Amino acid sequence: MNKSTHTNPKVDTYLIQGCMRCPYGATERCMVIPWRAILEELRQLLLESGLEEEVKWGVPCYTRNGKNVVIVAALKAYATLSFFKGSLLEDKSQVLEKEGSSSQAGRSWRFTKVEEVQKHKELIMDYIDEAIAIEDSGKKVILEKVSEPIPEELLDAFAEDQALEHAFFRLTPGRQRGYIIHFSQPKQSQTRKSRITKLAEQIKLGIGLHDKYKKQ
Numbered sequence: 698m699n700k701s702t703h704t705n706p707k708v709d710t711y712l713i714q715g716c717m718r719c720p721y722g723a724t725e726r727c728m729v730i731p732w733r734a735i736l737e738e739l740r741q742l743l744l745e746s747g748l749e750e751e752v753k754w755g756v757p758c759y760t761r762n763g764k765n766v767v768i769v770a771a772l773k774a775y776a777t778l779s780f781f782k783g784s785l786l787e788d789k790s791q792v793l794e795k796e797g798s799s800s801q802a803g804r805s806w807r808f809t810k811v812e813e814v815q816k817h818k819e820l821i822m823d824y825i826d827e828a829i830a831i832e833d834s835g836k837k838v839i840l841e842k843v844s845e846p847i848p849e850e851l852l853d854a855f856a857e858d859q860a861l862e863h864a865f866f867r868l869t870p871g872r873q874r875g876y877i878i879h880f881s882q883p884k885q886s887q888t889r890k891s892r893i894t895k896l897a898e899q900i901k902l903g904i905g906l907h908d909k910y911k912k913q
Contacts, residue, residue, distance in 0.1 A: 704744065707752040712736060715771075716755030718903055732776035738814040739769050739778050739821075746825045754864060754901045761832045765860050767825060770867070778821065779805040780828050781859045782838055787827065790820060797866030797873070799847060802838040802859045846874075848881045850889040854897065864901040872905035879906055 712733055714723035721727045729736065740757065744750060748759035748766055759767045765781045780786060783793055783804020793804035806824070808814055814821065840856045855862035865873065876896070883889050896906070 703749050705750045705752055705757075708740065708750055708757045711752065711755070711757060712740075716903075718755050728773055729771040732771040732808075734811040735776040735808045735814055736769055736771060738811055739776070739808075742814075742818060742821055743767060743769070743825065746822065746829065748825075748829065753860070754903065761829055764832050765863075766828050766832050768863065772867075775807040775809050777805040777807050778824075779803055779863065780824070781863055782828065782831055782836070784838055785831050785836055786824060788824075792820075792824075795866075796863060800862065800866040801840045802855065803863040803866060846877050846881075848877065848889055850886060851877070851880055851893055854890075854893050858897070861897055861900060864903065868900070868903065868905065872908075875906040876900065 712729065715727035715729040716722065719727075736757075740750075743757075743759045746759075748761055751758050751760055753765070753768070756768060756770045758765055759769075767781070768779045770777050770779065779796065780793070780803065782802055784802050786793065786804065788804070792806050794807060796803040796805055806821070838856070838859060840852055840862075851865075855865070865876070868876075879896075880889050880892050883892065899906075
């Protein structure tokens, strides 16, 4: 395990003012602020793992040879250490949770106290090391097909781009439902695929289908 020499100054900015994707960035109402100490502890462990530090979709993301492995983020009720291929982790200690009820690949370890991170540093590093080994092995998550409510084309997109799945299940249930309805409407599969391709980056940014209209 080699400590990474690459740190991204944008992560420093994120820890100070948040992702700036909502009006509360750089204010006391920003969700990052209450969890800053936890995020900083997690960041140090991830840097020690040798992963490269980047910022994707406004939050710190840690990669291996250009592949997404782990992401850290702040939500309203907790901070998370999320594994893109978490379903492949052995999870002997049963600490991981699904990103959403239908999520198949992503798994998150949730923290509400910095002491939890400090107490479990070795165990956290074990999980990170295992995630790196899985990425190095080339293993992929094989997603199961489900009939409802997620259209098959969206599941196919998740299989090709697990960052998309990760981002989708971090959306609020209402935003998820909005996208599912929008993607399911066309009768032609190719049209559904086109809609998904067109909106994939918007989903990764955590933006709901109709958010831009609400701001007007």
